[in-house]
Amino acid sequence: MKKKLKLLGIVIGLLFCVGVTLVAFCYREPKVAVLSYHNVAKREECPDEDPWCVSVDCFEKEMKYLHDAGYKTLTMEEFYEWKIGKRRVPFRSVLITFDDGLLSNAEYAMPILKKYGLNATIFCIGKNVEESKDETWTGDKTRYMMRKKLKEYKKNYPNIEFYSHSYNMHYDNAVDTQTKEEMKRNVKRYEELFGKTDVMAYPYGRYNDKAISVLKEHGYKMAFTLLDNRKATRKDDNFKINRINTSYDKPLYKFALRLLLPY
Secondary structure (H helix, E strand, O other), rough: HHHHHHHHHOOOOHHHHHHHHHHHOOOEEEEEEEEEEEEEEEEHHOOOOOEEEHHHHHHHHHHHHHHHOEEEEHHHHHHHHHHHOOOOOOOOEEEEEEEEEEHHHHHHHHHHHHHOOOOEEEEEEEHHHHHOOOOOOOOOOOEEOOOHHHHHHHHHOOOEEHHHEEOOOOOOOOHHOHHHHHHHHHHHHHHHHHHHOEEEEEEHHHHOHHHHHHHHHHHOOOEEEOOOOOEEEEOOOOOOOOOOOOEEEEOHHHHHHHHOOOO
């Protein structure tokens, strides 16, 4: 009996050591979850089949969880300093991002973020925001923020930052069909309208060497994709930074678990 107990103790000890080793191996490299959202709307405005819309109820639960669980929501500069090794951040750190500059973000997401004291970044499609004439939310998820309102948003929501989602590259195959000169004009036009910027989220997450070259020539320091759906690491190319798509309803436990997973 004593031999069996001793053997059992050895087996348990070995399993514990293996488990600790596996955990240490999986988490050996610092990682930050860069969350990617799009539309945030009421359930009746956000049907279940839309993979790019999270309901207001679900979004608020996720943001409350981040707040209550003690997550640090990074500013873009804090994330960049972490990315290049100049800053250490807590294990529970995330970067919250939104693509497109949709009016639903101003109606629903931004007040919730302010309520819980969370930082976030919105990547705007320059042309769509420039041409938008929608000041009042009507439930139409295809509407965009107005350019003239951005100054007001920045004043009322100092926790929200705005960066580029291109001026006019948000259509299928733009990254492949536009010439380098057209891309350069895109960058220049965006900065004429919205000011100098040095961070971009690629439209549809797509990029190529041509696009990266243009951004580098214009002094950009980072660009985000949405292809691998995994956490960002310091080893990632600064112009191929991964994000995790969270633009749909899910049980809160899955959201929490995804943040804890090592990939």
